[in-house]
Amino acid sequence: xxxxxxxxxxxxxxxxxxxxxxxxxxxxxxxxxxxxxxxxxxxxxxxxxxxxxxxxxxxxxxxxxxxxxxxxxxxxxxxxxxxxxxxxxxxxxxxxxxxxxxxxxxxxxxxxxxxxxxxxxxxxxxxxxxxxxxxxxxxxxxxxxxxxxxxxxxxxxxxxxxxxxxxxxxxxxxxxxxxxxxxxxxxxxxxxxxxxxxxxxxxxxxxxxxxxxxxxxxxxxxxxxxxxxxxxxxxxxxxxxxxxxxxxxxxxxxxxxxxxxxxxxxxxxxxxxxxxxxxxxxxxxxxxxxxxxxxxxxxxxxxxxxxxxxxxxxxxxxxxxxxxxxxxxxxxxxxxxxxxxxxxxxxxxxxxxxxxxxxxxxxxxxxxxxxxxxxxxxxxxxxxxxxxxxxxxxxxxxxxxxxxxxxxxxxxxxxxxxxxxxxxxxxxxxxxxxxxxxxxxxxxxxxxxxxxxxxxxxxxxxxxxxxxxxxxxxxxxxxxxxxxxxxxxxxxxxxxxxxxxxxxxxxxxxxxxxxxxxxxxxxxxxxxxxxxxxxxxxxxxxxxxxxxxxxxxxxxxxxxxxxxxxxxxxx
Amino acid sequence: xxxxxxxxxxxxxxxxxxxxxxxxxxxxxxxxxxxxxxxxxxxxxxxxxxxxxxxxxxxxxxxxxxxxxxxxxxxxxxxxxxxxxxxxxxxxxxxxxxxxxxxxxxxxxxxxxxxxxxxxxxxxxxxxxxxxxxxxxxxxxxxxxxxxxxxxxxxxxxxxxxxxxxxxxxxxxxxxxxxxxxxxxxxxxxxxxxxxxxxxxxxxxxxxxxxxxxxxxxxxxxxxxxxxxxxxxxxxxxxxxxxxxxxxxxxxxxxxxxxxxxxxxxxxxxxxxxxxxxxxxxxxxxxxxxxxxxxxxxxxxxxxxxxxxxxxxxxxxxxx
Numbered sequence: 001x002x003x004x005x006x007x008x009x010x011x012x013x014x015x016x017x018x019x020x021x022x023x024x025x026x027x028x029x030x031x032x033x034x035x036x037x038x039x040x041x042x043x044x045x046x047x048x049x050x051x052x053x054x055x056x057x058x059x060x061x062x063x064x065x066x067x068x069x070x071x072x073x074x075x076x077x078x079x080x081x082x083x084x085x086x087x088x089x090x091x092x093x094x095x096x097x098x099x100x101x102x103x104x105x106x107x108x109x110x111x112x113x114x115x116x117x118x119x120x121x122x123x124x125x126x127x128x129x130x131x132x133x134x135x136x137x138x139x140x141x142x143x144x145x146x147x148x149x150x151x152x153x154x155x156x157x158x159x160x161x162x163x164x165x166x167x168x169x170x171x172x173x174x175x176x177x178x179x180x181x182x183x184x185x186x187x188x189x190x191x192x193x194x195x196x197x198x199x200x201x202x203x204x205x206x207x208x209x210x211x212x213x214x215x216x217x218x219x220x221x222x223x224x225x226x227x228x229x230x231x232x233x234x235x236x237x238x239x240x241x242x243x244x245x246x247x248x249x250x251x252x253x254x255x256x257x258x259x260x261x262x263x264x265x266x267x268x269x270x271x272x273x274x275x276x277x278x279x280x281x282x283x284x285x286x287x288x289x290x291x292x293x294x295x296x297x298x299x300x301x302x303x304x305x306x307x308x309x310x311x312x313x314x315x316x317x318x319x320x321x322x323x324x325x326x327x328x329x330x331x332x333x334x335x336x337x338x339x340x341x342x343x344x345x346x347x348x349x350x351x352x353x354x355x356x357x358x359x360x361x362x363x364x365x366x367x368x369x370x371x372x373x374x375x376x377x378x379x380x381x382x383x384x385x386x387x388x389x390x391x392x393x394x395x396x397x398x399x400x401x402x403x404x405x406x407x408x409x410x411x412x413x414x415x416x417x418x419x420x421x422x423x424x425x426x427x428x429x430x431x432x433x434x435x436x437x438x439x440x441x442x443x444x445x446x447x448x449x450x451x452x453x454x455x456x457x458x459x460x461x462x463x464x465x466x467x468x469x470x471x472x473x474x475x476x477x478x479x480x481x482x483x484x485x486x487x488x489x490x491x492x493x494x495x496x497x498x499x500x501x502x503x504x505x506x507x508x509x510x511x512x513x514x515x516x517x518x519x520x521x522x523x524x525x526x527x528x529x530x531x532x533x534x535x536x537x538x539x540x541x542x543x544x545x546x547x548x549x550x551x552x553x554x555x556x557x558x559x560x561x562x563x564x565x566x567x568x569x570x571x
Numbered sequence: 572x573x574x575x576x577x578x579x580x581x582x583x584x585x586x587x588x589x590x591x592x593x594x595x596x597x598x599x600x601x602x603x604x605x606x607x608x609x610x611x612x613x614x615x616x617x618x619x620x621x622x623x624x625x626x627x628x629x630x631x632x633x634x635x636x637x638x639x640x641x642x643x644x645x646x647x648x649x650x651x652x653x654x655x656x657x658x659x660x661x662x663x664x665x666x667x668x669x670x671x672x673x674x675x676x677x678x679x680x681x682x683x684x685x686x687x688x689x690x691x692x693x694x695x696x697x698x699x700x701x702x703x704x705x706x707x708x709x710x711x712x713x714x715x716x717x718x719x720x721x722x723x724x725x726x727x728x729x730x731x732x733x734x735x736x737x738x739x740x741x742x743x744x745x746x747x748x749x750x751x752x753x754x755x756x757x758x759x760x761x762x763x764x765x766x767x768x769x770x771x772x773x774x775x776x777x778x779x780x781x782x783x784x785x786x787x788x789x790x791x792x793x794x795x796x797x798x799x800x801x802x803x804x805x806x807x808x809x810x811x812x813x814x815x816x817x818x819x820x821x822x823x824x825x826x827x828x829x830x831x832x833x834x835x836x837x838x839x840x841x842x843x844x845x846x847x848x849x850x851x852x853x854x855x856x857x858x859x860x861x862x863x864x865x866x867x868x869x870x871x872x873x874x875x876x877x878x879x880x881x882x883x884x885x886x887x888x889x890x891x
């Protein structure tokens with residue numbers, strides 16, 4: 001990437017790789033550079049975030065009044081199906097894969113991912129998934145209307161009778177997305193096991209890398225179950241097999257097991273990297289080491305283990321035997337232990353630090369508070385008697401949006417702001433960032449908090465119309481939803497204008513400790529001039545200990561010595 | 572500085588304790604009236620979770636806000652905070668406390684579950700009964716609802732009613748009187764036994780005022796029991812997404828005194844079966860004339876149920 005030398009950060013270190021494309025066109029190529037792929041993932045998925053968000057705002061428009069008075073019921077059902085599917089398969093998963101793709105090799109001192117071509121293939125499957133999902137709006141009968149969980153028999157009812165219908169396209173898209181993610185999982189696990197820099201033992205590996213490893217291990221054991229379930233569903237739908245179709249002797253509940261065996265752990269696939277982001281962002285902006293780093297790192301892997309044994313809590317009302325309800329109640333509640341360890345560790349990290357309320361710090365802390373709230377309602381949902389009341393109500397919708405929006409999207413925003421200067425070489429506008437945070441936090445509160453009382457009162461989820469008794473909370477949630485839509489505008493403005501016009505950032509504007517901050521911003525194609533040799537644990541704030549040995553650029557190995565304002569150029 | 576922090580935080584912790592208790596009390600007002608014996612059990616359990624949850628949520632938020640207020644770096648202070656990597660004692664405590672908490676909450680939930688004797692699949696139903704008295708003695712809180720369940724379980728006869736869910740209507744059949752209805756009438760303070768059937772896809776039998784929910788699975792008959800304790804009209808909602816007119820798939824549950832209930836059964840039996848009003852059929856036949864945007868081909872609703880009794884249309888109800 002020769003544009004580095006144009007920015008004159010350090011002309012001697014940023015030698016372009018011969019033949020490397022140096023302009024925006026490289027983002028439209030089959031590039032094998034993990035940084036290009038990471039940005040491809042992030043931009044593509046952000047586009048779908050906006051698409052999914054627009055769909056949700058049409059839904060909130062319908063729900064602002066009790067009757068069905070905006071869109072037809074079939075349209076509403078298609079909207080919530082596609083909102084969920086797009087937000088999960090085309091936004092949350094890929095954007096986190098993109099962030100991990102960009103950061104993991106830099107954080108572990110590797111030149112690229114273990115399998116760069118496989119990495120590019122994983123990415124280029126995502127636009128295929130996107131095209132299939134969007135194309136399903138154009139086929140007769142419209143897109144799938146069976147929800148993102150696609151339970152049979154509803155998903156097997158094919159009102160148009162066509163072979164090519166929205167449901168078939170949906171299943172194909174999900175299966176392809178699964179293949180892409182399995183490839184990604186193999187790549188990440190191999191990279192993290194095999195390509196850490198010399199001296200980077202497990203307990204010198206940053207918490208973010210641990211959390212990505214924990215998440216990708218789930219992809220490896222869980223996704224085959226979902227993909228197999230999707231293939232069986234496809235066969236039931238197209239060639240009339242009878243895995244799940246009850247009228248032909250199939251068992252529709254079996255599908256739920258296949259689906260949730262992966263799709264509950266999938267939540268941890270999404271939230272674990274965000275835990276990693278919190279663990280990276282807090283020490284930098286509080287100038288203190290991550291409190292209980294080893295325990296926090298290991299707790300990620302504990303979550304991976306426990307998450308494999310919790311899926312039946314989605315099926316407490318599905319005629320599940322009592323022993324299963326009780327067993328999975330206990331296992332689901334136990335998730336609260338490793339996540340509790342993390343939360344307490346984060347609070348202790350900022351306690352007594354030298355805190356700067358930068359935008360990434362605000363998003364990280366806001367995300368943690370939202371996450372604790374989501375955890376509290378999550379423990380309630382794990383309790384069988386409470387779940388039997390609120391299961392399939394808006395209480396659940398409120399709970400998981402607090403996880404996915406309140407925690408995961410907040411963490412993603414924190415990561416965008418925190419590593420923006422590393423990715424682009426420029427600084428974002430702090431004021432716009434704070435406006436973005438305030439709007440997002442208020443929007444989240446207004447949209448998702450009212451869903452809890454509505455659910456406790458008994459409002460079922462997935463409804464296009466509802467009884468007038470729920471109208472009050474729905475009006476508030478709809479107004480909040482529109483506010484959330486607006487809240488993305490300062491973000492987009494900030495990112496686009498800062499990338500083009502922003503102040504030059506230097507290599508390490510946060511004075512952060514970490515291998516990714518030792519290289520140039522943006523990093524050269526090969527990431528590091530010389531492979532770094534790690535000699536210390538991460539997060540050495542408050543010590544004078546360098547992170548790596550014998551660096552050709554001694555000014556950058558001792559970040560604690562470098563006293564400079566965040567806005568000034570790197571030395 | 573340290574003493575001030577400890578004093579401030581202890582003071583806040585005490586305040587927080589009272590606030591959590593208050594929230595636990597408030598939680599009873601967030602849910603519909605308790606119309607079944609099971610409702611009270613669930614609400615008591617929920618109240619415990621709300622109290623603890625409030626304490627934990629604010630117990631994390633307050634130190635964060637406190638740090639943000641008092642541990643900020645000065646504008647020109649670029650030094651680092653103290654190099655504290657961890658504290659084994661603290662880490663052991665905050666691992667052990669959640670373990671104890673979740674095990675305690677699991678136990679409380681299990682006890683509630685046991686007292687409710689929720690019937691899902693048939694095989695485990697009767698295992699619960701012998702344990703009931705024993706658990707009741709150990710129970711720390713009000714056991715009236717459980718007594719009500721027990722009494723109702725022992726007082727014959729149990730009301731047997733067939734429930735059939737389809738796309739998109741509910742039909743209730745009283746086999747002893749051979750009465751069918753699109754409104755579920757129940758006698759108060761009796762143990763009710765439902766046999767849940769589905770004609771097509773998955774449905775969910777959900778009565779918020781009873782705090783009870785059970786998915787209905789095609790090709791299976793699911794036994795379901797509960798005890799209504801409060802006279803009134805309550806909505807029954809389909810809780811498991813069942814396709815196009817899912818949101819309209821509602822019915823009323825009317826809990827009556829035994830005398831009124833018998834009277835209603837007798838009146839209904841005297842009426843000849845006739846087609847009931849059905850929201851899904853009404854909307855489906857109206858087609859795209861509703862003026863709403865768009866519309867794709869839907870699965871056709873089953874024809875309106877033919878029943879002895881149906882309430883005056885349209886079905887649109889709220890508790891009481």
